[in-house]
Amino acid sequence: DKQASPFTHLLKPKAGGIAFVLSAMGDHLHKLIDVTIDYPNGVPSFWDFVSGKVRDIRVNINVMPIKDIMENGIFNDNYFDDPQVRARFQTWLNERWH
Numbered sequence: 340d341k342q343a344s345p346f347t348h349l350l351k352p353k354a355g356g357i358a359f360v361l362s363a364m365g366d367h368l369h370k371l372i373d374v375t376i377d378y379p380n381g382v383p384s385f386w387d388f389v390s391g392k393v394r395d396i397r398v399n400i401n402v403m404p405i406k407d408i409m410e411n412g413i414f415n416d417n418y419f420d421d422p423q424v425r426a427r428f429q430t431w432l433n434e435r436w437h
Contacts (some may be wrong), residue, residue: 352432354425365416366403373401373435384433406430 344351361368378395387393408414413431417424 346436349436352429352436354429354432355433358414358425358428359409361405361414362416363419365409369407371403371405373403375399375401415431 375398377399378393379397380387385392408431412427412430415424418428419425
């Protein structure tokens, strides 16, 4: 509730943590993995999981080279100093969430 998330079962994306990791370790990381888990028959309860009632789960995995994110101007090392870079990266991340 504190985030005022527009999503029912999902927190809003937080760009700062991802930006920190990319800034600190970007030279050592090569790919970013975007994983989406979907329950097409509705949101299961914990009990549904442990009792074997969840029959259909869809997992979408998208692997993105980090160099593409850097080269396309989505992110750069000025994230923490440049409001335009922060806004651009947050917009990109928000689009991934939908």
